[in-house]
Amino acid sequence: MSNTKYILGHFEDPDDMMHGIDKLQENNIGIYDVFTPMPIHGIESKLGYKRSRxxxxxxxxxxxxxxxxxxxxxxxxxxxxxxxxxxxxxxxxxxxxxxxxxxxxxxxxxxxxxxxxxxNHLFPGRAPRVMDLRATDDRFVIAIDAHKNPYPEKIDNLLKEAGAVEIKHNERKYVSYE
Known part of the structure; x- marks a missing residue:
C-alpha cells in the first residue's frame, strides 16, 4: 500500500481549475477539497456542498x-x-x-x-489544516484522496490534460511512539 495520502493538482488559472474539476467528475474521481486564494462563484454547487448552517x-x-x-x-x-x-x-x-x-x-x-x-482550526494550540501554503497566495489546488481513488497515474494524466502546472503526492507522516 502506498504512503500517498493526497494527490494535489496545482493550477495558475481558476478557469483551468474548474475545467479540472469537470474532467475529474466526468471520470468519477472523488475530490476531497479545493483550496483557492480568492472566492470563486459557483464552486460550491459544482463540488456538491450543502448550504451552510x-x-x-x-x-x-x-x-x-x-x-x-x-x-x-x-x-x-x-x-x-x-x-x-x-x-x-x-x-x-x-x-x-x-x-x-x-x-x-x-x-x-x-x-x-x-x-x-x-x-477553521484557528484556536491557539490547534494546527491549521493547510495542504499547501501557495494555495493562500497564488495557486488553485485540487486535493484528491489517494485511498478512495486507487489509480494515481490516471488522476495525474487528467490533471495534466486540464492544465495543472504541478502535481504533488502528499505522503502520510508516521509518528513513532518509541
Whole structure:
C-alpha cells in the first residue's frame, strides 16, 4: 500500500481549475477539497456542498442573547427589586427593548466569531489544516484522496490534460511512539 495520502493538482488559472474539476467528475474521481486564494462563484454547487448552517447558528446565538437580557432584566427590575419610578409599571417592555437588542447583537457576534475560530482550526494550540501554503497566495489546488481513488497515474494524466502546472503526492507522516 502506498504512503500517498493526497494527490494535489496545482493550477495558475481558476478557469483551468474548474475545467479540472469537470474532467475529474466526468471520470468519477472523488475530490476531497479545493483550496483557492480568492472566492470563486459557483464552486460550491459544482463540488456538491450543502448550504451552510451558519445562519441557524447565528440565530441561536442571538436568541440566547435576547433570552439572557430579558431574564436578567425581569429578575432585577420586576422580581428582586421592583421600584416605582415616575409611576411606571415595573414590567415596562419598551424599556427592555434596547438592552435586549444590544445583548442579541453581542451574543450573535461573539458566538459567530468563536464558531469561525473553531470550524477553521484557528484556536491557539490547534494546527491549521493547510495542504499547501501557495494555495493562500497564488495557486488553485485540487486535493484528491489517494485511498478512495486507487489509480494515481490516471488522476495525474487528467490533471495534466486540464492544465495543472504541478502535481504533488502528499505522503502520510508516521509518528513513532518509541
Amino acid at each position: 451558519l445562519p441557524i447558528a447565528a440565530f441561536c446565538f442571538g436568541l440566547t442573547g435576547t433570552i439572557t437580557a430579558f431574564s436578567l432584566l425581569y429578575f432585577c427590575l420586576v422580581y428582586d427589586w421592583p421600584m416605582n419610578i415616575g409611576g411606571k409599571p415595573a414590567f415596562a417592555m419598551p424599556d427592555f427593548v434596547p438592552i435586549m437588542f444590544e445583548l442579541t447583537v453581542l451574543f450573535g457576534s461573539y458566538g459567530m466569531c468563536f464558531t469561525f475560530f473553531f470550524k
